[in-house]
Amino acid sequence: MNILIAGAGIGGLTAALSLHAAGCEDVCVVEAAPEIRPLGAGINLLPNAVRELAALGLYEELLRRSVPLERLGYFNHHGQTVWSERRGHGAGHHWPQLAVFRGSLQELLAARVAERLGPDAVRTDARLTGFTVADSGRVRVDLGHRSRGGTASTVETDVLVGADGIRSAVRGTLYPQEGSPRSQGVVVWRGVTRSRPFMGGRSMVVMGDGRWKVVVYPLADLPDASGDVPVNWAASYTGDLDVRPAEVRDRFLPRFADWRCEDLVVRDVLGGAEPAQEFPMMDRDPLPRWSFGPVTLLGDAAHAMAPMGSNATTQAVVDARALAHAVSLHADPVHALREYDRERRPAMNRLQLMNRAKGPEVVIDLACARAPEGFTGTGTGDADDVLPHRELAAIAHAYATAAGTDPDSSNFPSPYGSPEGPAHPVRAGAAR
Numbered sequence: 001m002n003i004l005i006a007g008a009g010i011g012g013l014t015a016a017l018s019l020h021a022a023g024c025e026d027v028c029v030v031e032a033a034p035e036i037r038p039l040g041a042g043i044n045l046l047p048n049a050v051r052e053l054a055a056l057g058l059y060e061e062l063l064r065r066s067v068p069l070e071r072l073g074y075f076n077h078h079g080q081t082v083w084s085e086r087r088g089h090g091a092g093h094h095w096p097q098l099a100v101f102r103g104s105l106q107e108l109l110a111a112r113v114a115e116r117l118g119p120d121a122v123r124t125d126a127r128l129t130g131f132t133v134a135d136s137g138r139v140r141v142d143l144g145h146r147s148r149g150g151t152a153s154t155v156e157t158d159v160l161v162g163a164d165g166i167r168s169a170v171r172g173t174l175y176p177q178e179g180s181p182r183s184q185g186v187v188v189w190r191g192v193t194r195s196r197p198f199m200g201g202r203s204m205v206v207m208g209d210g211r212w213k214v215v216v217y218p219l220a221d222l223p224d225a226s227g228d229v230p231v232n233w234a235a236s237y238t239g240d241l242d243v244r245p246a247e248v249r250d251r252f253l254p255r256f257a258d259w260r261c262e263d264l265v266v267r268d269v270l271g272g273a274e275p276a277q278e279f280p281m282m283d284r285d286p287l288p289r290w291s292f293g294p295v296t297l298l299g300d301a302a303h304a305m306a307p308m309g310s311n312a313t314t315q316a317v318v319d320a321r322a323l324a325h326a327v328s329l330h331a332d333p334v335h336a337l338r339e340y341d342r343e344r345r346p347a348m349n350r351l352q353l354m355n356r357a358k359g360p361e362v363v364i365d366l367a368c369a370r371a372p373e374g375f376t377g378t379g380t381g382d383a384d385d386v387l388p389h390r391e392l393a394a395i396a397h398a399y400a401t402a403a404g405t406d407p408d409s410s411n412f413p414s415p416y417g418s419p420e421g422p423a424h425p426v427r428a429g430a431a432r
Contacts, residue, residue: 001333002026004141004157006128006170008036010043010102011299011316012163013109013122017056018324020117022417027117028157032127032164034147036110038103041190042219042232044069044204044310045105046403047088047095048410049317054095055414061108066100067221070202074363077209078374079261082367082383083392087204092407099204099217099232101192102313126153128169131160131295137334139294159333160295161323163316166284168301174292178285184306184356186281188236189252192219193272194228198264201229204310205261206361210368211238212255213361214266233269234307236281248276281306283356286349291337298323303348308359311351311403318404319344325416351402360399363392 003019005012008031019027045053045066053062073084088096113121129152130142139160143153162170166181197218199205204217212235219230235252245251249271259266270276284304290297299316323340330336358365367375367387375383400406 001158001327002028003159003161003327004139004155005029005161005163006141007031007162007164007168007299007301008033008106008110008122008124009163009165009299009316010106010109010313011320012161013106013113014053014056014317015161015163015298015320015323016113016117016121017109018320018416019327020113021056022324022328024324024327027121028155029113029122030126030128030141030143031122031124032146034125036106036122036124038101038107040102040106041192041234042099042217043102043105043313044217045098045100045317046310046314046405046410047093047097047407048404049314050095050098051410051414052317052321052416055321055417056112058108058112062098062100062105063096065104065108066098067218068096068202069099069204069217071199072204073199073206073261074361074367075205075207075261076364076367076371076374077207077212077259079207079259080375080383082387083363083396085396092411094407094411097310099219101219101230105313128162128164130169130173133293133295137294158294159327159337161298162296162301163298163320164301166282166300166304168297170295171297171301174295174297175287181282181284181304184281184283186236186238187241187251187278188234188281189248189270189276189278190232190234191270191272191274191276192230192232193269193274194224194226195231195269195272196227197223197229198231199262205264206364207259207261207266208361208364208368210365210372212236212252213238213364214256214259214270216264216266216269231269235270248278251278283352286352287345289341290345291334291341294333294337296323296337296340302345303352305348305352305355306358308355308361309399309403311355311359311405314405315348315351315403319348321414321416328417347402347404354399354402360396363387363395 074082125147127144129144215234256266298319326336326340371386
């Protein structure tokens with residue numbers, strides 16, 4: 001069986017490694033970009049994704065490229081705690097939650113694909129433009145090559161996996177009437193700034209006032225000679241901006257002038273010299289089906305979701321492992337893809353809708369609606385007079401359970417087999 005994966009992002013490369021580990025020798029990844037470059041800002045890998053990457057023998061190197069997050073805090077714009085929880089080992093997980101540069105993770109995965117599957121396993125400058133399924137069951141894939149003057153070529157494969165992102169050409173062929181991704185009515189600005197460590201150096205902060213929001217977390221454990229670490233940040237606004245200054249930072253930075261949280265000064269992080277990017281927040285509607293005969297979808301191509309709960313990359317990794325496991329169990333590729341669809345799609349459809357409703361971050365909106373001037377009652381850390389602890393805990397637990405990121409789910413050995421990695425960490429134990 002040969003398998004073609006469209007898209008050399010995190011999901012596509014993890015799928016290639018997983019399929020190879022499951023015994024598939026003939027796997028090829030095609031990528032539209034002319035080369036794989038370490039681009040992008042920060043991402044989070046939740047414990048279930050770290051477990052799956054460890055099963056591929058990547059744990060030690062992944063640790064060297066990342067920082068384990070130990071605390072997640074939701075705060076109102078006054079800097080008061082709405083909800084705070086331990087993460088990773090401190091929350092009872094066998095595996096940590098890791099913050100890492102997206103480009104660094106992609107670079108690691110691409111290097112391992114070249115090492116294990118061969119230097120020609122990834123073909124760049126090969127954009128999938130369409131495909132057809134022949135009566136024989138084989139898939140004829142059309143590719144475009146921009147750097148070769150826009151020339152085209154075709155390849156045939158037994159299985160086609162669309163891991164080509166939110167604007168997936170594979171999905172567009174399967175669902176030609178769907179149209180563009182769905183706007184969330186939110187403007188997002190993202191960047192990475194070198195800044196002083198905050199809240200102990202291993203904390204993720206989410207602050208908001210119901211319309212404006214900021215997410216901040218570190219991307220390195222050890223400060224440089226100046227005492228700084230790279231800090232990933234994302235600021236957002238729900239609604240239409242009345243004024244759009246020419247300078248990108250002038251569109252959002254003044255709104256955060258007075259936002260502080262313990263020793264974190266939000267303006268200092270958002271106002272760094274590094275470039276900021278602006279884009280609309282978008283997602284896709286849940287699908288009734290991912291797999292059509294020998295063709296299926298994976299990652300954002302299957303379930304692009306609003307960035308709540310740090311789940312997009314994590315679920316792409318789990319998709320990749322689930323797909324490879326199904327292929328290893330079923331000689332008939334159509335049956336394998338159908339089983340993969342049956343296992344993963346219902347849970348991801350639910351998670352998409354939960355993220356569209358703001359997922360665990362809804363606690364900030366609840367706090368702002370019930371106490372717009374801040375907490376003035378008992379003064380307890382989680383403002384139990386306004387938001388009962390049991391209500392917040394139920395929201396957090398329901399989301400983690402739906403995502404499969406709770407300890408009860410993620411502490412089991414990989415359900416997709418562990419051909420190379422350990423069943424639990426051999427370093428960075430739970431007694432941190």
